[in-house]
Amino acid sequence: MRGVADVDVTDLVVHMAGVSVRRGKNVLVGNIDWSVELDERWVVLGPNGAGKTTLLRLSSAELHPTKGKVHLLGERLGKTDVQELKPRIGLCSAALNGRVPGDETVVDLVVSAGYAVLGRWREEYGKQDTDRARELLGTLGIEHLADRLYGTLSEGERKRTLIARALMTDPEMLLLDEPAAGLDLGGREDLVAKLSELALDPDAPAMVLVTHHVEEIPPGFTHALLLREGSVVAQGLLDDVLTEENLSKTFGQDLELQKSGERFFARRKV
Numbered sequence: 598m599r600g601v602a603d604v605d606v607t608d609l610v611v612h613m614a615g616v617s618v619r620r621g622k623n624v625l626v627g628n629i630d631w632s633v634e635l636d637e638r639w640v641v642l643g644p645n646g647a648g649k650t651t652l653l654r655l656s657s658a659e660l661h662p663t664k665g666k667v668h669l670l671g672e673r674l675g676k677t678d679v680q681e682l683k684p685r686i687g688l689c690s691a692a693l694n695g696r697v698p699g700d701e702t703v704v705d706l707v708v709s710a711g712y713a714v715l716g717r718w719r720e721e722y723g724k725q726d727t728d729r730a731r732e733l734l735g736t737l738g739i740e741h742l743a744d745r746l747y748g749t750l751s752e753g754e755r756k757r758t759l760i761a762r763a764l765m766t767d768p769e770m771l772l773l774d775e776p777a778a779g780l781d782l783g784g785r786e787d788l789v790a791k792l793s794e795l796a797l798d799p800d801a802p803a804m805v806l807v808t809h810h811v812e813e814i815p816p817g818f819t820h821a822l823l824l825r826e827g828s829v830v831a832q833g834l835l836d837d838v839l840t841e842e843n844l845s846k847t848f849g850q851d852l853e854l855q856k857s858g859e860r861f862f863a864r865r866k867v
């Protein structure tokens with residue numbers, strides 16, 4: 598495995614060294630060493646409460662560590678202007694979903710990401726911006742929904758809209774917090790296929806996807822970090838890390854793991 602001590606952090610998308618986040622007596626994540634390179638696509642996997650969202654909030658400059666150093670896109674958290682850093686990071690999370698006005702059109706919602714506002718009325722945008730937004734909606738397979746109101750979309754369509762929005766600023770890193778949560782089987786499979794296309798695109802940004810389910814890992818993802826109770830169980834290349842033993846340790850029960858093609862499936866051992 599790559600040694601975190603002897604890397605040039607300015608070349609890395611994420612670099613964490615000895616990072617902990619505490620709230621009172623609770624250790625949300627403890628002593629994390631992790632780095633992400635530009636061409637890598639990481640899945641962060643773990644049970645409820647493992648610290649996945651905390652790790653993503655550190656990676657999106659939403660949260661500072663209690664201890665340790667975090668570098669994002671070569672900038673040290675705490676020593677850089679996060680308002681300049683944030684547009685370079687595309688974040689797609691359920692928290693955002695709840696804050697979107699339902700009467701916003703899909704294309705306006707995507708365009709407004711470039712201006713870091715929710716609600717297009719505050720800004721005037723150019724044709725170049727709306728063309729790019731429509732192109733991104735096309736990439737996610739929902740160009741036909743561009744003029745619909747966000748409030749009328751299905752959950753799966755909303756998820757894709759928010760991913761297009763996160764890509765609007767042409768970020769150097771794309772963070773996806775449980776993108777398939779709440780989707781039905783077909784919706785999940787559609788999304789996994791789209792994320793797989795994105796992961797395999799060499800021009801796409803570095804990606805970090807948080808999930809509870811191995812079934813949601815899109816083909817093309819290269820690395821995994823397994824978290825349990827705020828600590829790293831294993832991290833590295835996906836095929837090395839995603840083993841029955843590591844998965845069982847992560848979820849605290851005896852699990853059977855199968856790989857079919859490029860997809861993973863897990864269930865409790867009987």
Ligand SMILES: Nc1ncnc2c1ncn2[C@@H]1O[C@H](COP(=O)(O)OP(=O)(O)OP(=O)(O)O)[C@@H](O)[C@H]1O
Binds near residue numbers: 648809
């Ligand atoms: N402000 C806080 N104060 C105390 N504990 C907190 C705080 N925020 C989060 N926690 C705890 O830290 C742990 C990690 O939370 P986090 O949201 O990062 O987990 P997660 O892996 O994303 O969980 P889930 O899969 O359920 O979303 C949880 O046990 C949570 O209850």
